Amino acid sequence: MTASEPVPISRTGARVERLPLARYTTLGVGGEAEVWFVSTHEQLAEAMSQPYRILGGGSNLVIADEGLRERVIRLTGPLAEADLEPDPALSTPDQIITGWVGGGVPLPGLIRKLQKLGWSNLEGTVGIPAQVGGAVWMNAGTRYGEMFDGLHTLEIVTPEGTRQVTPDDLKWGYRDSGIPRNHIVSRVRLKLRPSTPDAVLDAMNFADNARKGQPKMKTPGCAFKNPGGVSAGKLIDEAGLKGLRAGNAMIAPEHANFIVNLGGATSADVHALLDAIRSRVPVPMELEYELWPEQHGLEQA
Numbered sequence: 001m002t003a004s005e006p007v008p009i010s011r012t013g014a015r016v017e018r019l020p021l022a023r024y025t026t027l028g029v030g031g032e033a034e035v036w037f038v039s040t041h042e043q044l045a046e047a048m049s050q051p052y053r054i055l056g057g058g059s060n061l062v063i064a065d066e067g068l069r070e071r072v073i074r075l076t077g078p079l080a081e082a083d084l085e086p087d088p089a090l091s092t093p094d095q096i097i098t099g100w101v102g103g104g105v106p107l108p109g110l111i112r113k114l115q116k117l118g119w120s121n122l123e124g125t126v127g128i129p130a131q132v133g134g135a136v137w138m139n140a141g142t143r144y145g146e147m148f149d150g151l152h153t154l155e156i157v158t159p160e161g162t163r164q165v166t167p168d169d170l171k172w173g174y175r176d177s178g179i180p181r182n183h184i185v186s187r188v189r190l191k192l193r194p195s196t197p198d199a200v201l202d203a204m205n206f207a208d209n210a211r212k213g214q215p216k217m218k219t220p221g222c223a224f225k226n227p228g229g230v231s232a233g234k235l236i237d238e239a240g241l242k243g244l245r246a247g248n249a250m251i252a253p254e255h256a257n258f259i260v261n262l263g264g265a266t267s268a269d270v271h272a273l274l275d276a277i278r279s280r281v282p283v284p285m286e287l288e289y290e291l292w293p294e295q296h297g298l299e300q301a
């Protein structure tokens with residue numbers, strides 16, 4: 001299949017297209033793969049019958065220029081919609097339990113809707129450019145709050161079937177849901193606390209303030225975890241690497257722990273910068289974002 005041929009539909013009705021993954025990542029880098037756009041559980045089961053990867057907002061990924069051999073699943077349709085109607089059987093005056101929110105729902109828009117409703121618990125995740133499923137999978141968050149602050153039930157799909165769990169059923173922790181890789185977070189019910197739109201907005205603005213120094217260009221977020229509590233950005237800066245370029249990628253002058261795409265960068269450019277950082281910073285640092293496919297010999301999340 002090439003990008004110009006008519007779009008095939010799978011047996012269960014999923015749209016299947018060979019597409020450049022660069023358009024689905026915040027870094028804007030990545031070669032082609034067969035992308036399965038799935039909107040039902042039946043389509044998910046079919047898509048998962050061959051080797052696959054689940055792609056969310058692509059905000060924590062560096063995908064190789066050569067693309068991927070596995071099919072890539074994207075959640076669409078009802079799996080990317082949010083039913084925020086409080087469930088009367090589960091909600092109380094102090095706690096709102098929503099209907100199902102699809103794993104493919106963009107997190108920033110959801111957070112804005114919750115603010116307008118005056119519902120609290122997830123405002124600390126403001127500014128994270130993820131989808132709900134990806135953010136839940138890694139319990140994304142900031143020092144002001146994380147995804148598991150607002151989860152009631154999670155629906156998880158594996159090639160063996162679908163199950164519903166609560167956070168208590170999982171060994172979740174810091175930036176970790178405890179859900180194995182490639183188990184798909186298809187939908188969640190949120191657990192929220194009634195507040196006011198103004199109070200939620202104030203909390204969001206406070207959390208968002210911490211992002212002031214972050215670059216505005218295409219990026220997959222922070223490159224390295226802080227080793228032993230020391231700022232990775234500070235270490236990279238002290239090694240004199242701010243502003244270093246490789247092809248069309250650059251270590252951001254605003255914040256040394258961000259690699260940005262100046263326009264037309266390749267994954268090879270990004271890897272050249274990662275190699276420069278590893279060889280010039282004296283402390284070993286673990287990669288924050290994921291490399292697809294995985295690079296053997298490199299430590300990563």
Ligand SMILES: Cc1cc2nc3c(=O)[nH]c(=O)nc-3n(C[C@H](O)[C@H](O)[C@H](O)COP(=O)(O)OP(=O)(O)OC[C@H]3O[C@@H](n4cnc5c(N)ncnc54)[C@H](O)[C@@H]3O)c2cc1C
Nearest residue numbers: 056057058059060103130131133134135137140141185221
């Ligand atoms: C500008 C910027 C700022 C950021 N700030 C923060 C921050 O403050 N805090 C923070 O924690 N992160 C931050 N990040 C990193 C990133 O947004 C998070 O790691 C986020 O959780 C990734 O979610 P995603 O949907 O984009 O997942 P992807 O990048 O698409 O995928 C990441 C991983 O999640 C898996 N995944 C995706 N969807 C699902 C699903 N439905 N079910 C199961 N697994 C899934 C993928 O297979 C992959 O393993 C930032 C990134 C950027 C670019």
